[in-house]
Amino acid sequence: MRIVAKMATGGPVEVLLVPLIAILASALLFAGFVALAGVNPLEVYALMYKGAFGTWFSLQNTLQRAAPLLLTALCTALPAQMGMVIIGAEGALVMGGLVAVAAGLPLVGMGAPVFLTQLVMALAGMIAGGLFVALAGALRHWRGVNETIASLLLSYIAIAVMNQMVEGPMRDPASLNKPSTGAIGDVYMIGTIPGMDVHWGLVFGLIFCVLTWLLMFHTSFGFAARIVGGNARTAKLVGLPVGFLVLAVTFLGGAAAGLAGMVEVAAVQGRANASLVAGYGTGGILVAFLARQNPIAVIPVAVLLGGIAASGGLLQRRLDLPDATVLVLQGILFVVLLASEMLYGRLAVPRLSLASFLRLRPQRS
Amino acid sequence: MNAILPPPPPEAAAPRALSVETVSITKRFGSFTALDAVSIRIRPGTVHALLGENGAGKSTLVKCIMGYYRPDEGSVVVEDREREIGNPRDAHALGLGMVYQHFTLVPSMTVLENLVMARADVPAIIDWAAERRVMEEFLSRMPFGVPLDRPVALLAAGEKQKAEILKQLYLDSRFLILDEPTSVLTPGEADEILGLIRKMAAAGDITVLIITHKFREVTAFADDVSVLRRGKLVGGGSVADLGIDDLAQLMIGAKEVAGSVSRLAAPADAHTRLELKGICAEDDSGTDALREVSFAVKAGEIVGIAGVSGNGQIQLVEVLAGQRKASAGEVLVHGEKFGATREETRRHRMALLPEEPLRNASVARMSVAENMAFRRFDTPPFSSRRGGWLSRKAIREAALALIERYNVKTQGPDAAIGTLSGGNVQRAILGRELGEAVDILVVANPVFGLDFAAVAEIHGQIMAARNRGAAVLLVSEDLDELLELSDRLLVMSDGAIALEVPTAGADRVAIGRAMAGH
Structure with missing residues (x-):
């Protein structure tokens, strides 16, 4: 209820209408694309629905894929509240996963309690991801480096570091074809939510989204951060600690993505390897932009995008479309969405009344 | 005030100067009527002032003349023929030109380059030697010159304004619109340029329409005046027939303007609230913007900072607001070192109203x-x-x-x-x-772009804060505002305090000279 009310006051119909228009336009473009491939678009959309939400199995598949997107989206959405465009979630996720394993393996070796080990891994992953993105924030605040470029390039460095570690010092000699770190073992893995096949990462993501939304929109910390995001000159005028706020919020965003990395290793892969680079980081950027950088709106959008990804397999099996077809839809969505930004403030919501009609007519007689 | 030249009779005007007339121009934006049947006749070879408050419709009217807007009703008549002016290019072709309030020359290019590039028919390969000969010949016919080979960025404000005007004359504009041409000039520069413009008009070379809100410029330099209020032409005529009081009455209307709060006597034992000691700061490009600025503001006084814009006033306010770091010197508030943190600002009960508050x-x-x-x-x-x-x-x-x-x-x-x-x-x-409650108030250009009622109200608030015992620092580009409100006046020039005078009995000429850096 609260959310709806907020959107209604924040920026009337537009906030919902513009993304909706963007999604519909993308759907049309994608329909044209699959039609060119000789497939009936309606059939594609019917199958996509089935593959994403149609069955209990596919719904769980969707939620499983939405879980990391919830967290990586925050890596873009939170700094965006401060007026920064951070696209380094992929790197933060990789760093989080790698460091979580590095912190977890010695504890596993000592036979430490399971919960303690998982807690340490989660904290390590969050701190690693947080520091990683805070670095981009620090470069921006103190050196004036563009944070978008910095976070993107830092991501490549993170992936290179991970590869170096996995193929070098941290390599498990038993991993032959695919260099990996040692496994943390089944006992230490994060299990699934009771009654579902979906791991606890989904719950972490939901909690993170709700908490950060409360933080940004209902505390004085978030208020201060949004002042900085809205106008840094004003923030300095009223004496806000701009540097601290930039670091804190970028750290928080990175921590979310780092936690996604920890969940990937502790709930899915069991170890760190190149599989960590699975596109969840870039998917998160898309989710954040579709959600208008609002942490609560991230939740439904992540589920939608998770669904699109989940339906790829079914399209491949039934219609003989390549697996990457759904990536085309994602790409179209992103481009159309960015283009739709220009609609804000220009959308004439027509008021169909006799008075407005009469006023439009030329007064000359 | 000054001796006014008799307006030249129409037949005496040389054929060059154009006559322009707006016939019952109406312009609406949605349901808002910006201009309501405005008819103005600008006689050839005269300087015609267009007077009005902000939002009165002055710029809408000239934009209709220049083809930026198409009037909903009415027409523009040039040389007694009704003309269809669909865009600014049409206007230029007719010999209509406009000099904007803010400079439009490319700062890194020389005057010669700027003028040649402004032409509509620049050849693909430019013969600079030939262009220079043409330009020098052109300048020799003009009443004033500018150094052709100096980059525009190195020119003083007055020279830039001259170059802008020369550009229009070079483009063969015979009807010139000047949009608040003196807002960025010292009083001396303004008088010089307006004097030259008037001479050219009197010689029949050009016709000039000058947008302004300064009465002094109207009475000293214009032949005719038209006053707009809320989109309507409310009066006008020969300047010689109208007094300043008449003009003010026309401009503001019958509406009562709230009188400003009267100035209470300053407390005798007032102590210093705000003190600057040798403040230096750089601007964004790294050049020195403030050079060892030192002054103090006591409780219950308004200290005004005068100066032509761009002489360090912006940086001074930014340092006090914590938006810019001082490279040397210190700010003391209540005798303590002040770093513009939230806690300090609150403890010292300091308030800041920088210019352009939206930004x-x-x-x-x-x-x-x-x-x-x-x-x-x-x-x-x-x-x-x-x-x-x-x-x-x-x-x-x-x-x-x-x-x-x-x-x-x-x-x-x-x-x-x-x-x-x-x-x-x-x-x-x-x-x-x-x-x-406020102990220290820093205000910069608080009424820029506001209408009369708002100006009076905000001035009243500032004076009231002073009367309650606040130390007020008022930075403004409007000398009249400073003379009205301040107890003491400091003049800034090139980042340093060039003059300090008590406002009572201040000498405008001396202030103007200090502003110009003499």
Whole structure:
């Protein structure tokens, strides 16, 4: 209820209408694309629905894929509240996963309690991801480096570091074809939510989204951060600690993505390897932009995008479309969405009344 | 005031100067009527002043003449023939030219390059030697010159303005519109340029329409005047027939303007509240913008800072606001070193109203209520002591009180502050800054672009703060405003204090000379 009310006051119909228009336009473009491939678009959309939400199995598949997107989206959405465009979630996720394993393996070796080990891994992953993105924030605040470029390039460095570690010092000699770190073992893995096949990462993501939304929109910390995001000159005028706020919020965003990395290793892969680079980081950027950088709106959008990804397999099996077809839809969505930004403030919501009609007519007689 | 040349009779005007007439021009924007059947006749070879408050429709009218807007009704007549002016190019082809308030020359290029590039028919390969010969020949016919080979960035403001005017003459404009041409000039430069313009008009070379709100320029340099108010032509005629009081009456209308709060005597034992010691600072490009600025402001006095824009005033306010770091020197408040942190600003009860508050002191997309809470949102009752939970209710209620008290016209406390008019943003921010007791108030160009009623109100608030015992630093480019409000006047030139005088009995000429850096 609260959310709806907020959107209604924040920026009337537009906030919902513009993304909706963007999604519909993308759907049309994608329909044209699959039609060119000789497939009936309606059939594609019917199958996509089935593959994403149609069955209990596919719904769980969707939620499983939405879980990391919830967290990586925050890596873009939170700094965006401060007026920064951070696209380094992929790197933060990789760093989080790698460091979580590095912190977890010695504890596993000592036979430490399971919960303690998982807690340490989660904290390590969050701190690693947080520091990683805070670095981009620090470069921006103190050196004036563009944070978008910095976070993107830092991501490549993170992936290179991970590869170096996995193929070098941290390599498990038993991993032959695919260099990996040692496994943390089944006992230490994060299990699934009771009654579902979906791991606890989904719950972490939901909690993170709700908490950060409360933080940004209902505390004085978030208020201060949004002042900085809205106008840094004003923030300095009223004496806000701009540097601290930039670091804190970028750290928080990175921590979310780092936690996604920890969940990937502790709930899915069991170890760190190149599989960590699975596109969840870039998917998160898309989710954040579709959600208008609002942490609560991230939740439904992540589920939608998770669904699109989940339906790829079914399209491949039934219609003989390549697996990457759904990536085309994602790409179209992103481009159309960015283009739709220009609609804000220009959308004439027509008021169909006799008075407005009469006023439009030329007064000359 | 000054001796006024008799307006030349029409037949005496040389064939070059154009006559321009607007016939019953009406321009609407949606349901708002910006111009309502405005008819003005500008005789060839005269200087015609267009007078009016902000928003009276002056720029809409000249934009209709120049083809930026198409009037809904009415027409423009040039040399007694009705003309269809669909775009600025048509206007140029007819010999109509405009000099804008802000400079439009490319700063890194020389005057010669700027003038040649401005031509509509620049050849693909430019024979610079030939162009220079043509240009020198052209300049020799002009009453004033500018150094052709100097980059525009190195010219003084007055020279830039001359170059802008020369550009229009070079493009063969015989009807010139000058949009507040003296707003960036020292009084001396302004007089020189307007004098030259008037001479050229009197010689029949050009016809000039000058947009202004300075009465002095009208009486000293214009032949005719037209006064606009709320989109209507409310009067005008020969300047010789009208006095300043008549013009003011026409411009403001019969509406009573709230008299400013009277100045109370300053307390005798006032102590220093704000002191600057040898402040130096650089601007964004790294050149020195402030050079060892030192002065003090006592409780219960207004210290005015005068100067032509761009002489370090902006950087001075930024240093005090914490938006720019001083490279040397220190700011003392109540005798303590001041670093512009939130805690210090609050403890010393310091308020700041920088210029362009929408850009400098507010967040356009946040609501009026939120913007009004920027100073106090992290203290009770707006935030809980633990956890800092915001109370939207408290923020809203406090804003409602301020909106009422400071007469802010807004759809409500939840409207984005960016949707308010300039004067109302100013009032909203002033309300925020003066909402609580204030010991020190720093204000920069507080009435820039506001209408008369808003000016009087805001001046009243500033004077009231002074009378309550605040130390006020008023930075302004408007000398009249400073002379009206200040107790003491400092003149800034090239980043340093060039002159300090008590306002009572201040000598305009000396101030102008100090502003120009003499």
